[in-house]
Amino acid sequence: MTESPREGVTSWTETMSARERIRSVAETLREPRSTNWISDQADAAWSTTSNELNELVEQGRLRRIEAGDTTLYQPDYTRLLFEEIRTLIEENAREELQSELAAIAEEIEGWQDTYNVETWEELEQSLADGEVSSAEIRERREIIAFWRANEEDRQLIKHALELYSDVETTRKQMTDAADRATS
Amino acid sequence: MIFLANRDRYTQRTLLREVHSRLSKHAGCENVRYRPSRRRPRFVIADIDTATFLNHSYDIETARLEIRFWYPIGVDHEYYRINWIEPTRNLMLGFHQDADHPELGPCHIQLNHEDTAVDRHTAAFLDAHPLAALDQRLQQLPTALEAIRWQDGQPSLSEWPDAE
Numbered sequence: 001m002t003e004s005p006r007e008g009v010t011s012w013t014e015t016m017s018a019r020e021r022i023r024s025v026a027e028t029l030r031e032p033r034s035t036n037w038i039s040d041q042a043d044a045a046w047s048t049t050s051n052e053l054n055e056l057v058e059q060g061r062l063r064r065i066e067a068g069d070t071t072l073y074q075p076d077y078t079r080l081l082f083e084e085i086r087t088l089i090e091e092n093a094r095e096e097l098q099s100e101l102a103a104i105a106e107e108i109e110g111w112q113d114t115y116n117v118e119t120w121e122e123l124e125q126s127l128a129d130g131e132v133s134s135a136e137i138r139e140r141r142e143i144i145a146f147w148r149a150n151e152e153d154r155q156l157i158k159h160a161l162e163l164y165s166d167v168e169t170t171r172k173q174m175t176d177a178a179d180r181a182t183s
Numbered sequence: 184m185i186f187l188a189n190r191d192r193y194t195q196r197t198l199l200r201e202v203h204s205r206l207s208k209h210a211g212c213e214n215v216r217y218r219p220s221r222r223r224p225r226f227v228i229a230d231i232d233t234a235t236f237l238n239h240s241y242d243i244e245t246a247r248l249e250i251r252f253w254y255p256i257g258v259d260h261e262y263y264r265i266n267w268i269e270p271t272r273n274l275m276l277g278f279h280q281d282a283d284h285p286e287l288g289p290c291h292i293q294l295n296h297e298d299t300a301v302d303r304h305t306a307a308f309l310d311a312h313p314l315a316a317l318d319q320r321l322q323q324l325p326t327a328l329e330a331i332r333w334q335d336g337q338p339s340l341s342e343w344p345d346a347e
Contacts, residue, residue, distance in 0.1 A: 008237065008238055008239075008322065008325045009236060009237060009238070009321045009322055009324055009325060010209055010210055010238070011318055011321075011322060012205055012314070012318045013318075015205070015208040015209060016205070016208065021314075024201045024204075024205075024314055025312050025314055025315070027197055027201075028194055028197050028198040028201055028312070028313065028314065029194075029312070030191065030194055030254070030261070041311060041312040041314070041315040042312075042315070043315075075194070075197075077193060077194075080193040080194070080197060081193050084193055084196055084197075088222060091221065091222075092222060096222065097222065100220060100222045100223055103219070103220075103223075104223065138283050141282065141283075145253055145255065146225065148256075149192070149195075149223075149225060149253070150223070152192040153192075153222070153223045156192075157222065157223075
């Protein structure tokens, strides 16, 4: 290979600080990982990674797991769940959440009609049917992934709607208290 | 709480937000958005000013990046599609890590023209965090685009060196 000139797509090491990259990696881990692994993935120095991970543990964003001689880190998944719900409430009007539920229902009904099944599990069983072509299998796999994701999002949006009034009331109380304190 | 059983889902949503944030800071990426919606993220899409994004002049002024990450049942690594799309030439070049072409291994690079796959090659499986994999694939995009050959209006991708 000839030496490539200094051009090309910007790397995330140029647009994000080491600490930002460490946080991004650590908070989206699917399984517990070590400081070494995280520093390698985030392209950050070990000491910076170690400091940042400790800080994230202090903040309650990560959990530390002792596995024999090794210390591993993983996101606090409960916190992730509540943050998703909080974000949904803060970023959306109640009507927007309701119309998203309607869109999900409509999409699922479309798949139910197209494939003549009730659930994605039934659609998954149809993949074993020897008469389905490879292209059709690929398409059905796509639908199954989207269908599962729709069901999971529906549950999350429902949680957000159930908590909506309580969160709104709490927020109003905070605003009122802040107004009183500053007036 | 039964809804914690699907913790990958929250990881996936967080991951897509990180992808959105990464592209939003990226030179040449404009109008970064979710599809079908911010409430229900499946894809992160960005309009691309190609010269700024690639840091050199390019045949086509504007393109689109479509990025999807997901976690399939019973598979211990994430699936992704990182697609570069040129609507004007009806061309798509993408890194696909999924179950579609097991004969090519867990990851392949695919070139589509006029909505038909014209070439596919094995791409190295990166045992990496999704955000590190995304960075590496984006770094490889210029090389991949340069590897496209046009003859009589038909593109082809005769080889892909990253097949370790």
